[in-house]
Amino acid sequence: MQVLIVEDDHHLAAELDRGLESQGFRSRVVSTGREALSLHAEVEVVLLDIGLPDMDGLEVCRTIRATSNVPIIILSGRVDEFDRVLALKLGADDYVTKPHSLRELAARLEAVTRRARDRREAPIPTSTGTIGADVRELRELRIDVRSRRVTVNEQEVHLTRREFNFLELLAREPGKVFSREMIMIEAWGYRDAGDTRTLGVHAASLRRKLGVPVIETVRGVGFRLAL
Known part of the structure; x- marks a missing residue:
């Protein structure tokens, strides 16, 4: 290496x-x-x-x-x-x-x-709220998984790798609440969740960059992508 x-x-x-x-x-x-x-x-x-x-x-x-x-x-x-x-x-x-x-x-x-x-x-999973295995769309939000590009109202939004993985996980099942621990493990590859407080920082950054209210905090549990 x-x-x-x-x-x-x-x-x-x-x-x-x-x-x-x-x-x-x-x-x-x-x-x-x-x-x-x-x-x-x-x-x-x-x-x-x-x-x-x-x-x-x-x-x-x-x-x-x-x-x-x-x-x-x-x-x-x-x-x-x-x-x-x-x-x-x-x-x-x-x-x-x-x-x-x-x-x-x-x-x-x-x-x-x-x-x-x-x-x-890893294989790219299919999910609800998509137009194909590689692209997920929800209202004005479009996530291209293969190219790792995100657009809002056809304007590209530049995300960090952690932010993209966070958003892409929520977009697999819009409306589903993902626990903080699940996000740390599934989106970021942690073996165990550890300290999940930094998720709030990433969620706030995502909301600011996207400019649309699609990420909801479920107090005491985690996050979901609003339908």
Whole structure:
């Protein structure tokens, strides 16, 4: 597995490079956000520091996610909940704080790439409220599953991977209430739900981007796509 290490601390980057190699990974090391943006398409997963010399790592994450589904793990010394939530909101697949266990980091790298592979290989389910297995429509909302494009009133809406997976799951059965735990597991590939509070952040972001009241919160349970 090819990993892009984006880390401006050369000592730490060298340690990561050696450590991941010992765990069976192949890695490329860069120290700037611009290098990360030019090379992310050539690897299977990006290990991204936030504090980079030329641009904020969260901006790098947002920019990559706008055009690519490559898994991204944030590796940062910032432990504040706001940073973790913001990173996930911008499209990161995981967030690991420094100092970290090499074995845990290796396991997380394997997990995010496995989930990405499973999503690519999973069959596209049919559902009510669709005009085919690949396209789901509900009033002014149109979701093209194969191209991962969403339009509202024929205007494209750009979503992060997590936001798209969240919306696409709800659209499989409009009107059905999906529990928070089910969304974490089915849409995001978690083995267990863990902390589901970030779902509220993603739901709010989706509502803002879509601009139409299609995502309803069912208090104490989860979410549904309004009929």
